[in-house]
Amino acid sequence: MKKTDKAVILIVDDKPANLLAIESLLAAKDRLILTAAKGAEALKISLNKDIDLIVLDVQMPDMNGFEVAQILKSNKKTKDIPIIFATAESKEHGLMMKGYEEGAIDYLFKPLDPEIVKAKVAVLLKIQLQKKELIEKNHSLEKSALLINNSADIIGIIDASSFMIEEINNAFSTILGYSLAETKETALTFFLSNEDRVMVNRLSKQVKERLSFETRIYCKNRSIKWLQWNVMVKYGKWFVNARDITEIKQVEKIRNYLATVVKQSNDAVYIHDHEGKIISWNEGAEKIYGYMEREALKMKIWNIIPEYMQPATGEIMNKIIYGEKLQDVETKRITKHGKLIDVLFSAAVITDSGNEQKSVAITERDITQQKIAVEQIRQLNNELQNNVVQLEATNKELESFSYSISHDLRAPLRAINGFSKIIEEDYAQCFDDESKRLFQVIQQNSRKMGTLIDDLLAFSKLGKKPVQKSKINMTEMVEKLIYEIEQETPHKASITMHSLYTAEADYNLLSQVWINLISNAIKYSAKKDKPIIEIGSTQHKDEIIFYIKDNGAGFDMKHADKLFGVFQRLHNPGQFEGTGIGLAIVQRVINKHGGKVWAEAKMEEGATFYFTLPASEN
Numbered sequence: 001m002k003k004t005d006k007a008v009i010l011i012v013d014d015k016p017a018n019l020l021a022i023e024s025l026l027a028a029k030d031r032l033i034l035t036a037a038k039g040a041e042a043l044k045i046s047l048n049k050d051i052d053l054i055v056l057d058v059q060m061p062d063m064n065g066f067e068v069a070q071i072l073k074s075n076k077k078t079k080d081i082p083i084i085f086a087t088a089e090s091k092e093h094g095l096m097m098k099g100y101e102e103g104a105i106d107y108l109f110k111p112l113d114p115e116i117v118k119a120k121v122a123v124l125l126k127i128q129l130q131k132k133e134l135i136e137k138n139h140s141l142e143k144s145a146l147l148i149n150n151s152a153d154i155i156g157i158i159d160a161s162s163f164m165i166e167e168i169n170n171a172f173s174t175i176l177g178y179s180l181a182e183t184k185e186t187a188l189t190f191f192l193s194n195e196d197r198v199m200v201n202r203l204s205k206q207v208k209e210r211l212s213f214e215t216r217i218y219c220k221n222r223s224i225k226w227l228q229w230n231v232m233v234k235y236g237k238w239f240v241n242a243r244d245i246t247e248i249k250q251v252e253k254i255r256n257y258l259a260t261v262v263k264q265s266n267d268a269v270y271i272h273d274h275e276g277k278i279i280s281w282n283e284g285a286e287k288i289y290g291y292m293e294r295e296a297l298k299m300k301i302w303n304i305i306p307e308y309m310q311p312a313t314g315e316i317m318n319k320i321i322y323g324e325k326l327q328d329v330e331t332k333r334i335t336k337h338g339k340l341i342d343v344l345f346s347a348a349v350i351t352d353s354g355n356e357q358k359s360v361a362i363t364e365r366d367i368t369q370q371k372i373a374v375e376q377i378r379q380l381n382n383e384l385q386n387n388v389v390q391l392e393a394t395n396k397e398l399e400s401f402s403y404s405i406s407h408d409l410r411a412p413l414r415a416i417n418g419f420s421k422i423i424e425e426d427y428a429q430c431f432d433d434e435s436k437r438l439f440q441v442i443q444q445n446s447r448k449m450g451t452l453i454d455d456l457l458a459f460s461k462l463g464k465k466p467v468q469k470s471k472i473n474m475t476e477m478v479e480k481l482i483y484e485i486e487q488e489t490p491h492k493a494s495i496t497m498h499s500l501y502t503a504e505a506d507y508n509l510l511s512q513v514w515i516n517l518i519s520n521a522i523k524y525s526a527k528k529d530k531p532i533i534e535i536g537s538t539q540h541k542d543e544i545i546f547y548i549k550d551n552g553a554g555f556d557m558k559h560a561d562k563l564f565g566v567f568q569r570l571h572n573p574g575q576f577e578g579t580g581i582g583l584a585i586v587q588r589v590i591n592k593h594g595g596k597v598w599a600e601a602k603m604e605e606g607a608t609f610y611f612t613l614p615a616s617e618n
Contacts, residue, residue: 006032007125008050012042012068013057013086018110022055022086025114026121039063043071046078052128053121055108058087080131082124084108116419123412153380154242160204160233161596163188175227175244177220191217193224205542207594207614209233214245228377230384236564236591241384245377268343269362271350274321276300280365288343290336304333306340320347417446467506467592471616474500474546477507478535481514491522491531493550498536501544503613509589516582517548517609525552525606543595543612551606555599563599586611 009031013019019035027033034049036042039060046054054072058065065085072078086108106120154175156168165183172183176191189197196215203211211231216224226249227242268285272278281296289296289304305313309332320326329345346362424431424439431439475497482495495518518533525531534549555563564587590597590611601607 006030007052007129008032008034009121009125010034010036010042010045010049010051010054012036012039012054012060012065014038014060015057018057018086022112022117025112025117026055031125039065039068042068046072046081047075051078051081052132053125054081054083055121056083056085058085082128084120084124086110086112119412119415119419123416126412152243154227154240156240158188158238158240160236160238161598163200163204166237175219175225176217182220193218211238214249228380230380234591236587236596241380241387243377243380248377267362270296270301271365272301276302276317288335288341289333295336304335306332306334320349323349325349413446417443420446467509469504469506469593471502471504472507472510474503474537477511478514478518481511482518485515485518485522489519489522491526493522493525493531493533495533495535498534500535500537500546501539502616503544504616505593505613506589509592513586513589513611516586520582520609521548521550521552521607523552524554525550528552539615542615544615545610545612547608547610549606549608554601554603554605554607556603557601560599560601564597 007030009026011019011022011026011033012035013022014037016037019037023033023035034045034051036045039062042054042056045051056065056068060068065087069083069085072081072083084106087110106124108117108120151169151171152174154169154171156172157166158164159166164185164187168180168183170180173179178191189200192200193216196217199213200215203213209232211229211233213229213231215227215229217227219225225244225246228245230241232239265282266284266287268288269280269282270278270285271280278296278299278301281291281293285296286292291299291304301313301317302310313331316326325348327346331343331345333341333343335341348362350365420439420442424436428436478497478500482497518535521533522531525533528551530551532551535547537544537546539545564583586609587597590613593613595612595614597609597611599607599609
């Protein structure tokens with residue numbers, strides 16, 4: 001079935017005049033209008049076309065609209081298509097409820113009001129198209145999850161403050177032997193050596209978006225492996241990619257030891273592979289033969305063996321390859337400048353245990369595996385860089401997506417609110433108390449959604465806004481903000497503010513942090529007989545910790561991980577007003593400043609919110 005870029009609307013009505021009227025009303029260049037005069041025809045079209053919205057007449061001769069809707073909702077392919085019933089019947093409650101039971105999401109009453117029809121169809125069509133887009137994005141995310149779980153590298157998400165492992169792929173179990181159940185909600189530091197715990201804690205305090213480091217980590221059987229970590233720091237989380245480099249470290253340890261011995265030798269020490277290609281060349285060899293290392297690594301040993309000796313030397317090399325050792329054999333060599341010299345030649349074979357390739361040297365030293373490892377690390381870094389670029393692009397798309405949704409929802413929302421007011425004013429004498437109450441509910445929810453959109457826009461804009469730091473007298477700022485809040489929102493809370501440390505921050509962004517935290521403290525302590533709020537700060541090493549404490553409603557700490565999420569509420573909306581954006585904005589602002597934010601609380605005993613900023617340099 002060929003997909004179209006246009007939104008597809010199916011109009012079902014047994015009267016041609018009605019079909020023509022609705023089609024002309026809903027026609028637009030970005031829409032494809034299909035029509036059906038019978039229920040059976042509508043079902044056939046729905047099964048063979050990708051329909052985005054159905055406008056369905058209730059009264060039809062062969063099969064009424066309710067029956068058609070019932071069949072559509074029972075089919076897997078068509079069950080999610082939104083249906084609007086069009087009817088000339090009265091707005092009788094029982095009839096409308098039957099329609100809703102059969103899957104309708106709205107009603108249009110004949111004679112049709114063109115503006116209402118256009119507004120309803122536009123809103124529902126927009127929502128349906130956005131739903132389909134989200135489904136496609138979910139499919140894409142599912143594919144990404146499969147790739148992640150089948151990766152040989154460890155990939156996961158770790159809390160940057162507590163180091164708790166929040167998400168981890170199957171490679172963690174494969175490499176280290178722990179089950180996923182044993183790793184979830186366990187701190188990364190639990191698996192590290194004491195020395196590496198200190199190092200990781202120190203790294204977590206650095207204000208960097210990317211980190212790269214190595215750690216030793218204990219396997220379940222208590223053996224130790226080395227992991228190379230590449231970390232992206234975002235939203236107070238570590239997005240990690242870790243590769244097992246245990247074999248590389250073992251080879252590196254041996255190589256470094258032998259390299260130290262070889263580098264200090266005045267003898268010529270070099271290694272070549274079974275084809276004669278030189279793969280190692282020390283300073284002693286540079287002095288004796290005159291070739292710099294960069295030159296020698298492009299050569300074969302035949303460059304330093306006189307031509308007349310090459311056949312015999314070839315036979316000797318074959319014997320060495322098959323295990324024979326030579327010690328202090330006198331032979332001839334030729335230098336870079338053509339000088340023939342006498343040398344004592346000692347040689348033995350070294351074997352790469354990984355692929356059984358053999359090389360010749362005077363000592364046991366093989367760098368083949370090291371070269372492979374270096375290439376693997378280079379590829380890993382390239383892959384990580386590509387992942388970072390893709391992640392940044394995805395973040396930009398998500399910000400653009402939220403901004404677009406917010407703007408696109410405003411117009412239909414205003415239409416719903418406006419039309420409901422017009423209907424309420426023009427037909428108020430026709431409404432009973434229940435109808436009036438329902439219209440008030442519509443308007444209240446429209447206003448609430450408008451507030452949510454405003455908050456969502458404010459939140460999305462934070463991701464783009466650059467931080468412009470200046471030195472801020474925090475005491476003066478907070479006193480001014482408290483005064484402004486009290487003028488707009490009178491309250492009975494007693495606010496005690498200690499002298500606050502000066503900090504460097506973006507004045508406007510930090511003002512929003514304090515406004516949100518102070519307003520929350522006032523709101524959630526308002527039901528106490530004597531609400532008390534305390535504001536203060538302390539300095540610890542290179543950071544300042546600010547706090548605001550209240551004796552209000554508090555919250556259950558087991559839900560603390562949801563506290564700073566967008567639209568996350570820990571209290572019933574009926575208890576306290578709000579949209580669930582305020583604390584998300586606080587966290588985003590503080591993260592942009594390189595700080596951290598957290599909270600401590602007990603139910604009905606109050607809460608304390610903390611955030612940190614880098615200490616101001618004198």
